[in-house]
Amino acid sequence: MLTGRRFRVEFTDAQAEFAERIGAACRAVWNTGLEQRREYRRRGAWMNYQPQAKELAEAKTEHPWLKDVPGHCLQQTLMDLDRACREHGTWRVRWRAGRRWSPSFRFPEGSKMAVDKLNRRHGRIKLPKLGWVKFRASRSLDGETIRSATLTREGRYWVLSVLVDDGRRAPEAHQVPGSAVGVDRGVATAIATSAGALFDRQFATNGERRRALALQRKLSRTAKGSANRAKTRAALAGVRARERRRRLDFCAQTAHRLTATNATVVIEDLKTKQMTKSAKGTIDQPGRRVAAKSGLNRAILGKGWHQFALALASAARYTGTAVVKVPAAYTSQRCSLCGHMDPKSRESQAVFRCTQCARAEHADVNAAKNILAAGLAVTACEDQPRPAGRARSSTQEPAGNREELLLQPTAASAA
Ligand SMILES: [Zn+2]
Incomplete structure (x- = not known):
């Protein structure tokens, strides 16, 4: 059966910086793609995944920052956009604003990903262009087939979500029939x-609640766009993520x-x-x-x-x-x-x-x-x-x- 596994990522500094750039590129692709779709809708026409993916490939020759990041992640972003627009309608799909959206991107083709055990606590997974990514092996992936891997930043930390087939089958009937x-x-x-x-x-905890409240007050006092504001926001997101x-x-x-x-x-x-x-x-x-x-x-x-x-x-x-x-x-x-x-x-x-x-x-x-x-x-x-x-x-x-x-x-x- 398909199921998800989550691990905390331990990036090197260079990887963390690169991951931010991939996230920014995916965000730009999402917003540009959405704007284009809305433009088409205004004229009473439709835009689909295929032509957008073709345009993306062409844009890569012009913009090196698009070529730099894993192409698969950008394609997946366009696919997600396509699905979102089909499900909710082009006008109800939201922009990915830099302040609101936390970077997240997906690598398909999980079957090609190599996973290693580093030691008792850590493992590593090889992802396109990012190379070997170290993560806390809070559980084993032995005997499970990886389908895709998603990297998401939650507060200050990056999380690796792996979609796996765990090889288990749905039982014919429940163990305690009639219950x-x-x-x-x-x-x-x-x-x-x-x-x-x-x-x-x-x-x-009560302490965490007090801290969240204090951070919220602090946030409202900081100047927009300041480094202090970004830091406070990240700390608040960290408290919220723990609760979640x-x-x-x-x-x-x-x-x-x-x-x-x-x-x-x-x-x-x-x-x-x-x-x-x-x-x-x-x-x-x-x-x-x-x-x-x-x-x-x-x-x-x-x-x-x-x-x-x-x-x-x-x-x-x-x-x-x-x-x-x-x-x-x-x-x-x-x-x-x-x-x-x-x-x-x-x-x-x-x-x-x-x-x-x-x-x-x-x-x-x-x-x-x-x-x-x-x-x-x-x-x-x-x-x-x-x-x-x-x-x-x-x-x-x-x-x-x-x-x-x-x-x-x-x-x-x-x-
Ligand atoms: Zn009664």
Whole structure:
């Protein structure tokens, strides 16, 4: 199965400088390509990958800085642009601004890449024009076929993301047939299950939160374009990246635990994008309770709901678990025992006390039980049994081979 592996890169100074240049060239190609596509759209015409790739090849003879960097990375950038424009429409694809976009580029043809073990802690991979790149071998790549390698700068560090085929097959059926669990993703507790288990983790220490706040204040005081501003921004990105890595780990580990023991996992079909839309509104129709909404947004995004759904889909491929999504409506207001529905039953964020049968329970566990019941009702209605591992859903599932999904750390790499 295809999966992603992430390693921290240890560049030499020359390599780090060169990597920045490759990133800048890819950014220029993206922006030029996007401008050209928009120009064509204005005239009612379309621009595609093939002619753009041809023009890129011609531009290389004129501009040595384009010839200098690996041609494959530039081509991959044009392919990504092509895909983005097809998926989202030319006008909704964003520019890659120097301040906002952190450099990232991909080398295809992974089968030609040589990987060496340097010592117990380090490995190296040979990449076109960059040469041997040293990385921290936090796990082995033995027996895995490399498909592509991507270098991305996250804060001050460069990360190597390798897309590999790990040679494992999807199981015919789950080890524990018939087992099922409902999962509620909450704001107070990250993840609660219908079996009564609560999973949560603090992603940033109090010290880190204070430091992030101090850095943010400092950033607002620094002059635009100054070296001090760039330094502060990098430090802030570093703090955020650490938090993000912990969140990914938590999602991967929890997803692994749930899929290993359950043939069916039912989750709410949360539209995180819609839920976290800004409450600000427009000038004509200003939004209400803006501060409260933005606080909830931060809490929702902070718990990594979307990442958890992705991690679950990724882990489910290995165990043959079916992931079922059900509509989220009223799961937190209904009593899972007697079925009585009353918003007043939700005594507080954490406590559910039924106004009819007076049963008290953790609010998120009660919701998880409702989600499980809804999911089992959906699966019982299905006429045709589907192959194991295929996610069943009334809405569209994320495509199995999306890079975002594949570059999730698997449980093994997170442990
Ligand atoms: Zn009740």
